Amino acid sequence: MDKSNLRIEMLRQYLADDPGDDFSEYALALELEKAGNRKDAITHLENILARNSDYLAAYFQCGKFYEIENETLKATACYTKGMEVAQRQGNTRTLNELRSASEMMD
Numbered sequence: 001m002d003k004s005n006l007r008i009e010m011l012r013q014y015l016a017d018d019p020g021d022d023f024s025e026y027a028l029a030l031e032l033e034k035a036g037n038r039k040d041a042i043t044h045l046e047n048i049l050a051r052n053s054d055y056l057a058a059y060f061q062c063g064k065f066y067e068i069e070n071e072t073l074k075a076t077a078c079y080t081k082g083m084e085v086a087q088r089q090g091n092t093r094t095l096n097e098l099r100s101a102s103e104m105m106d
Contacts, residue, residue: 004035022048022055029061038065056085056094063101072105
């Protein structure tokens with residue numbers, strides 16, 4: 001088993017042990033995307049956001065993955081919601097990153 005698959009299996013086990021572990025699910029989504037399984041990666045990011053709408057990092061990644069999949073309406077919605085969360089949290093850096101990503105889609 002290569003390192004990527006090993007990391008994926010390890011993260012899946014972490015999630016089996018603690019299904020509400022946002023960080024492990026986020027890491028799993030990134031590993032799945034790297035391994036070429038973007039649709040599953042998106043599903044995991046959507047799970048995180050459904051469970052924890054304040055998990056700011058997931059908005060940017062989910063939006064990017066939607067963009068790559070040519071799901072522009074979903075990408076825009078993700079960036080917009082992420083900007084609202086970043087604004088509420090006072091996270092200017094992430095707010096600017098999300099705004100920039102959204103503007104580059106135009």
